[in-house]
Amino acid sequence: MATRVGPRVALDVRHLRKCYGSVVAVEDVSFGVRQGEIFGILGPNGSGKTTTVECLQGLRRADAGEIDVLGLDPRTEAGRLRQRIGAQLQESALPDRIKVWEALHFFSSLAPGGPDWRDVMERWDLGGLRNRAFSTLSGGQQQRLLVALAVVNGPELVFLDEMTTGLDPSSRRVVWQLVRDLRDQGTTVVMVTHFMDEAEHLCDRIAVIHGGRVAALGTTAELIAEFAGRSEVTFSTDLADIDFVRHVDGVATVEQDGTRVIVRGTGPVLARVAAALVAHGDAPIDLEIRRGSLEDAFLAITGDGSAT
Amino acid sequence: MRTTAELTRLELKLFIRDPMTVLFSLALPVIVLLILGGVFGNEPGELDTGGPVYRGVGAMDYYVPAYVALVVVSVCLISVPAHLAGNRERGVLRRYHASSITAWQVAMAELGVAIVISAVSVVVLLVTATIVYDFVGPWSIPIVLLGFVTSTLAFSTLGVLLGAVLPTARSAQALGMLLWFVMLFLGGAGPPPEVLTDAMRAISTATPMWHAVRVMQHGWLELDPDGSWLILLAIVAIGAPLAVRAFRWE
Numbered sequence: 001m002a003t004r005v006g007p008r009v010a011l012d013v014r015h016l017r018k019c020y021g022s023v024v025a026v027e028d029v030s031f032g033v034r035q036g037e038i039f040g041i042l043g044p045n046g047s048g049k050t051t052t053v054e055c056l057q058g059l060r061r062a063d064a065g066e067i068d069v070l071g072l073d074p075r076t077e078a079g080r081l082r083q084r085i086g087a088q089l090q091e092s093a094l095p096d097r098i099k100v101w102e103a104l105h106f107f108s109s110l111a112p113g114g115p116d117w118r119d120v121m122e123r124w125d126l127g128g129l130r131n132r133a134f135s136t137l138s139g140g141q142q143q144r145l146l147v148a149l150a151v152v153n154g155p156e157l158v159f160l161d162e163m164t165t166g167l168d169p170s171s172r173r174v175v176w177q178l179v180r181d182l183r184d185q186g187t188t189v190v191m192v193t194h195f196m197d198e199a200e201h202l203c204d205r206i207a208v209i210h211g212g213r214v215a216a217l218g219t220t221a222e223l224i225a226e227f228a229g230r231s232e233v234t235f236s237t238d239l240a241d242i243d244f245v246r247h248v249d250g251v252a253t254v255e256q257d258g259t260r261v262i263v264r265g266t267g268p269v270l271a272r273v274a275a276a277l278v279a280h281g282d283a284p285i286d287l288e289i290r291r292g293s294l295e296d297a298f299l300a301i302t303g304d305g306s307a308t
Numbered sequence: 309m310r311t312t313a314e315l316t317r318l319e320l321k322l323f324i325r326d327p328m329t330v331l332f333s334l335a336l337p338v339i340v341l342l343i344l345g346g347v348f349g350n351e352p353g354e355l356d357t358g359g360p361v362y363r364g365v366g367a368m369d370y371y372v373p374a375y376v377a378l379v380v381v382s383v384c385l386i387s388v389p390a391h392l393a394g395n396r397e398r399g400v401l402r403r404y405h406a407s408s409i410t411a412w413q414v415a416m417a418e419l420g421v422a423i424v425i426s427a428v429s430v431v432v433l434l435v436t437a438t439i440v441y442d443f444v445g446p447w448s449i450p451i452v453l454l455g456f457v458t459s460t461l462a463f464s465t466l467g468v469l470l471g472a473v474l475p476t477a478r479s480a481q482a483l484g485m486l487l488w489f490v491m492l493f494l495g496g497a498g499p500p501p502e503v504l505t506d507a508m509r510a511i512s513t514a515t516p517m518w519h520a521v522r523v524m525q526h527g528w529l530e531l532d533p534d535g536s537w538l539i540l541l542a543i544v545a546i547g548a549p550l551a552v553r554a555f556r557w558e
């Protein structure tokens with residue numbers, strides 16, 4: 001068993017590998033999750049996110065690697081581990097005829113010592129649906145219940161796999177806030193997502209998984225700085241010669257399309273370009289900057305597009 | 309233990325909420341009883357060759373304990389595998405697994421549900437039989453109860469085994485039905501064993517249901533069970549670990 005449990009480490013995985021027959025789903029994944037953080041696993045479809053978190057929960061047996069989750073090895077201590085973690089699986093369901101309150105009551109009865117299931121029901125806004133059968137709930141309501149079940153045992157660490165799938169925009173916001181509340185109460189959260197806005201809004205740190213490997217790891221700001229550090233300044237101008245812009249500090253490229261100009265560069269490029277324009281007698285009213293986003297960083301990391 | 313009890317309670321509640329399954333479990337043995345009873349009456353039969361039919365007792369005396377076995381077999385081979393495989397197909401078992409429910413606990417809950425549903429179904433059967441027919445009461449109630457429990461153990465083991473390995477609810481239901489039909493006709497609760505050809509009889513004695521019928525007739529009619537008790541227990545001893553090993557969560 002790996003013994004790198006520091007006081008502040010909830011989970012540590014080194015060189016995780018998992019194949020399904022001849023398909024290599026996870027090639028080599030390593031990362032650590034600190035206690036009390038929201039850790040995001042971001043990646044394109046089929047990149048191995050679900051397989052990774054299911055190995056960490058002991059639902060699948062890793063082929064190789066060292067895994068330490070809350071000081072336990074999911075391959076040999078899965079039973080004890082599952083008592084202490086919560087799970088919302090990407091593909092799971094409840095019996096059609098189970099009622100909302102029964103599901104919460106049942107799963108909470110499996111873990112004595114957890115929070116009162118009625119509180120969880122109210123907090124996750126399921127009280128109004130308490131007597132509805134699972135099969136009569138909308139996709140979003142089902143999802144909300146499944147996420148609530150992941151915390152009904154009062155876990156130290158929660159795994160959420162594509163938790164906002166099927167939720168409408170307002171429920172997504174509500175669920176995001178609930179996940180933040182969880183973190184604020186001291187629960188560590190590992191969440192898989194392929195939504196950039198979700199990762200950006202929620203995650204303290206993000207691992208980008210691509211082709212079964214961790215392609216990048218850091219905070220949103222760090223990922224953007226490293227992989228999408230260039231800003232894009234655009235404006236319209238009547239000046240015939242804008243060659244001077246190329247010599248402004250930090251500017252890398254200048255593209256001109258009629259009166260429309262796109263400048264790419266790093267650092268305080270907006271202020272510097274603006275100053276240069278003013279100095280040359282022009283003050284465009286549509287001067288705009290677009291800074292690199294997590295999506296730009298993601299596309300740069302996964303090589304699915306060209307970075308700015 | 310607590311988990312098993314909670315899971316059994318939940319599964320039982322869910323079972324009762326499915327009207328078709330309930331109707332099927334309760335009505336099927338009664339329908340079989342009324343039709344076959346109507347055909348055979350309760351006269352001890354005699355073969356053309358002179359030997360006794362129905363093991364020497366009246367037809368209804370023979371069939372009532374046999375139908376108790378049939379009830380158990382119906383619940384365990386038709387409901388249990390389809391239910392388990394359906395739960396797997398839909399991802400319910402994955403959900404259970406993630407909450408540290410074990411394969412043993414799932415199997416025990418299926419057994420619990422099978423016992424309760426079979427017991428209710430047997431009561432309905434016996435009440436109907438009492439109203440409609442004359443038949444002898446049980447020779448030994450403890451042995452009858454023991455036979456019922458042993459048969460349910462053996463057949464729910466088989467039911468869980470089928471549900472554990474068959475991938476979909478449809479395939480589980482189809483195979484469960486097929487086995488059920490074979491056993492209905494050859495397991496001792498259909499045509500009396502004495503009228504079967506030698507080849508059929510060979511298949512008969514190889515079906516687990518044959519032994520459940522023998523065990524029930526032992527307690528009810530004081531007829532010789534031969535090795536049937538042992539065979540049912542062997543099914544549990546070998547089948548249960550096998551079913552739990554073969555159990556797949558997805």
Ligand SMILES: Nc1ncnc2c1ncn2[C@@H]1O[C@H](COP(=O)(O)OP(=O)(O)O)[C@@H](O)[C@H]1O
Pocket residue numbers: 020023024025026043044045046047048049050051052
């Ligand atoms: N049960 C399975 N059997 C075979 N292949 C699988 C199975 N689950 C996933 N895969 C394959 O493994 C790869 C990674 O899948 P997955 O971990 O689900 O990725 P993600 O969650 O990032 O979409 C994919 O190529 C997928 O087709």
Ligand SMILES: [Mg+2]
Pocket residue numbers: 049050051090
């Ligand atoms: Mg996935």
